[in-house]
Amino acid sequence: MLGFIAARLVKAVFILLAILVLNFVLIHAAPGDPAAVMAGEAGAADEKFLQDLRERFGLDQPFTVQLWNYMKGAIQLDLGFSYRQQMPVAELIWDRLPATLLLTATAFVISIVIGVAAGVLAAQTQGTWWDTLISSLALLFYATPLFWVALMASLLFSVVLGWLPGFGYQTIGANYTGIDRVLDIGKHLILPATTLGLFFTAIYMRMTRASMLEVSRLDFVKTARAKGLRNSVIQRRHVLRNALLPVITLAGLQAGQIVGGAVLTETVFAWPGIGRLMFEAISQRDYNVILGVFFISAAMVLLFNLITDILYGIVDPRIRLTK
Amino acid sequence: MRAFWSRFRQNRGAVIGLIILAIVIICAIAAPFLFPRSPWSMVQRPFLPPFEMDGLPLGTDALGRDVLSGLFHGARVSLLVGLVSTVVALAIGIPIGALAGYYGGLVDDALMRFTEFFQTIPSFALAIVLLAIFQPTLAYVILAIAIVSWPPVARLVRGEVLSLRNREFVEAATLSGQSNLRIILRQVLPNALPPIIVLASLMVATAILLESSLSFLGLGDPNVMSWGYMIGAARTVLRTAWWLSFIPGIAILLTVLALNLIGEGLNDALNPRLRKRTS
Numbered sequence: 357m358l359g360f361i362a363a364r365l366v367k368a369v370f371i372l373l374a375i376l377v378l379n380f381v382l383i384h385a386a387p388g389d390p391a392a393v394m395a396g397e398a399g400a401a402d403e404k405f406l407q408d409l410r411e412r413f414g415l416d417q418p419f420t421v422q423l424w425n426y427m428k429g430a431i432q433l434d435l436g437f438s439y440r441q442q443m444p445v446a447e448l449i450w451d452r453l454p455a456t457l458l459l460t461a462t463a464f465v466i467s468i469v470i471g472v473a474a475g476v477l478a479a480q481t482q483g484t485w486w487d488t489l490i491s492s493l494a495l496l497f498y499a500t501p502l503f504w505v506a507l508m509a510s511l512l513f514s515v516v517l518g519w520l521p522g523f524g525y526q527t528i529g530a531n532y533t534g535i536d537r538v539l540d541i542g543k544h545l546i547l548p549a550t551t552l553g554l555f556f557t558a559i560y561m562r563m564t565r566a567s568m569l570e571v572s573r574l575d576f577v578k579t580a581r582a583k584g585l586r587n588s589v590i591q592r593r594h595v596l597r598n599a600l601l602p603v604i605t606l607a608g609l610q611a612g613q614i615v616g617g618a619v620l621t622e623t624v625f626a627w628p629g630i631g632r633l634m635f636e637a638i639s640q641r642d643y644n645v646i647l648g649v650f651f652i653s654a655a656m657v658l659l660f661n662l663i664t665d666i667l668y669g670i671v672d673p674r675i676r677l678t679k
Numbered sequence: 680m681r682a683f684w685s686r687f688r689q690n691r692g693a694v695i696g697l698i699i700l701a702i703v704i705i706c707a708i709a710a711p712f713l714f715p716r717s718p719w720s721m722v723q724r725p726f727l728p729p730f731e732m733d734g735l736p737l738g739t740d741a742l743g744r745d746v747l748s749g750l751f752h753g754a755r756v757s758l759l760v761g762l763v764s765t766v767v768a769l770a771i772g773i774p775i776g777a778l779a780g781y782y783g784g785l786v787d788d789a790l791m792r793f794t795e796f797f798q799t800i801p802s803f804a805l806a807i808v809l810l811a812i813f814q815p816t817l818a819y820v821i822l823a824i825a826i827v828s829w830p831p832v833a834r835l836v837r838g839e840v841l842s843l844r845n846r847e848f849v850e851a852a853t854l855s856g857q858s859n860l861r862i863i864l865r866q867v868l869p870n871a872l873p874p875i876i877v878l879a880s881l882m883v884a885t886a887i888l889l890e891s892s893l894s895f896l897g898l899g900d901p902n903v904m905s906w907g908y909m910i911g912a913a914r915t916v917l918r919t920a921w922w923l924s925f926i927p928g929i930a931i932l933l934t935v936l937a938l939n940l941i942g943e944g945l946n947d948a949l950n951p952r953l954r955k956r957t958s
Binding site: 371374375378382383385495496498499500501502503504505507508510511515609612613615616617619620623624634635637638639641643646647649650653654657658661 | 692795796798799800801802803804805807808809811812813884888891892895896897898907910914917918921924925928931932933935936939940
């Protein structure tokens with residue numbers, strides 16, 4: 357098991373390094389010279405300023421030296437400087453990362469819990485109107501644009517019905533402490549997390565349903581039935597456990613999508629995370645921030661993947677044998 | 680072909696999907712004839728609600744532009760981006776998957792690591808980065824979507840090629856002295872086509888969603904009217920003119936839903952064995 361985790365870790369590190377190279381290549385592939393790009397961010401473009409930038413960032417040095425310096429900096433979590441915000445990028449991201457982690461993790465949990473539960477229900481009531489309802493909902497959610505459903509949810513539940521706050525992270529000026537603060541944040545979290553998770557809820561519903569039906573037909577289920585086990589025991593202990601394996605794999609793959617989707621959700625709900633930071637950076641053409649957020653979100657995805665890999669290794673011992 | 684059609688027809692959802700898609704395609708084709716004026720031009724006072732004036736059934740947006748005209752012209756962009764980016768993604772993914780599956784060994788390892796890399800990085804974030812750095816013209820939007828959506832193609836094709844590679848007809852082709860390239864193109868790939876077609880239909884749907892999300896964020900081509908842009912522009916007036924965000928969203932939802940339904944129908948029709956197993 358330890359060897360298995362170590363192998364996954366090494367792989368994750370290599371992917372991170374590759375992303376850094378990609379980042380570096382991208383900023384150099386941008387039309388125009390990088391100094392001009394950075395100066396553009398700073399909102400100034402006179403020749404002396406450009407020359408200063410070139411020297412300061414070693415842009416007059418060979419490509420490989422620049423790459424080396426860039427990688428060295430990034431590994432020490434130096435992600436460059438944002439001239440727009442007059443702050444190091446790493447600091448900007450660090451401030452906003454907890455909000456995004458909270459949002460994505462909640463969305464992840466909501467989508468898995470609801471998706472799996474609904475999928476199991478649909479599989480057990482196969483052919484009835486419950487099954488039809490759940491399957492149709494899954495189809496609908498799967499086709500709904502994330503940003504649009506976020507807008508519509510904030511309109512309905514926040515503006516029209518007034519049930520939930522549709523804006524921000526906590527009530528401004530309320531200065532709650534302790535449990536009140538937690539409840540306040542939780543209330544603000546419901547709409548963004550549910551809408552962010554909706555697409556994935558649909559995926560888990562479909563996947564769980566299909567997987568349950570697939571496993572139900574296998575021989576060991578027949579054996580369990582022949583042994584006279586109660587149906588609920590068979591479903592829970594034999595079918596569900598095996599049916600969940602592909603769902604876990606999928607969960608790892610979807611982690612990246614959730615992090616990407618956070619840009620849209622955070623933009624709509626003014627959630628103060630790194631997705632919102634990226635959106636602001638797009639309109640300001642603040643490249644260092646954009647690339648920094650990209651790098652950190654990739655790191656987050658790798659972390660999620662690592663966790664699901666380890667989970668998978670625990671749930672299904674067979675996986676450890678196949679590298 | 681007739682057998683395919685009769686199986687496809689049995690899936691009611693797929694037929695409904697086909698009808699919806701046909702309507703969207705007709706809208707896209709008819710747009711320049713029904714609305715010869717640019718969808719960007721001002722036609723009436725701003726915020727004219729739907730169903731209030733003849734000739735402007737869906738009203739106008741914040742700048743007095745015809746919403747229905749935007750919807751028709753947006754259909755062109757959505758379909759174009761969806762189709763072309765899928766074709767480009769297939770053009771990247773199929774060769775990579777085929778080479779990896781056919782040659783195996785080191786080639787396979789290298790190509791699959793490369794694919795895995797692209798599959799791991801958050802695709803939407805990468806698309807944003809690409810469009811933020813390069814100019815968001817229609818061509819770059821298509822390219823960015825293709826770059827983030829080819830990995831599943833490569834994996835699928837690799838799997839199919841792996842399972843076909845050792846079949847008798849491929850061995851026969853090898854023995855008859857055909858070149859590797861010819862074997863891949865003439866023997867292996869045609870047999871891997873059905874699952875690729877199914878995946879491609881679903882990819883068009885995903886690409887349309889991606890395009891609308893990017894336009895919503897302001898990363899679409901600023902010169903073409905698209906559904907995502909319409910929602911993005913109406914976002915700030917959500918409270919006063921909710922229909923301006925609502926209507927284009929329905930258009931996206933229906934188009935994507937139609938493509939997904941068609942994808943399922945194709946899956947049923949092209950893989951009859953699979954259908955028996957899961958129904």
